Amino acid sequence: MLASYKYTGKKRRSQLVKFESNPEFTRETFTLLGGAGGVRAIGLGMLLAMTFGVGAVNVAQAADAGNTGNGVLTLADPAYTNAVLPGDYTVVCTTGGADAVSKFRVEDPEGNHVGTATGGTSFAKHIKFTIAGGGTDFVEGDRFVVSVAVELGAATNKVVEWDPDAVDGTERIWGVSLVDLEAPDGEDVSGGLALRRGDVILAGQEIAWPDGITDDQKAAAVVELEQMRMIVR
Structure with missing residues (x-):
């Protein structure tokens, strides 16, 4: 009887x-992005996230002309985290x-609630700032707009592996790797x-899901990919 062998070759793009x-x-x-304490390795079919480099994100703020309170919103340096989205944040x-x-x-450009800022205390979710009261107190409805411009093609931007448990922006999918690197x-x-x-x-069975991913996280990732016009089947 002839012996049988199972050969597993290197995954090809055409399979994914x-x-x-x-x-x-x-x-x-x-x-x-270079490894942190060791080698950073990605493979074909892995989901990727983007980290923004210095100069890739520009942030500006403006108080509504009709505000009653005359306090000020002061941006931190830097004024954002990797979770930031381009567009106007409302405060x-x-x-x-x-x-x-x-x-x-605080709401992001898509109208989602990011968090609640307290006067006199620093805020650091997506955008980073401190609101300081002035001689006239703020009243309900007073408003600031924080505008964010992101240069996605900046040379200082680097890619890392997608992490569904992160809260620094790397929980957002940037793309799907076509290489081992x-x-x-x-x-x-x-x-x-x-x-x-x-x-x-994309062939769903060929996506390299991270270890420990939950079914809910996987389902959410599939929806996110579909929003990028990448269908998983």
């Missing part, structure tokens, strides 16, 4: 990508008063290639 409309449009190159007073009493609802400890490496947008159909 079932359909791709136009590689010139759907793909994008990237630089892999609206929900409880009037002086510092330590006044409260402000390693970055030594502290040394960024270019040469990355990823699927960034559709129209694309």
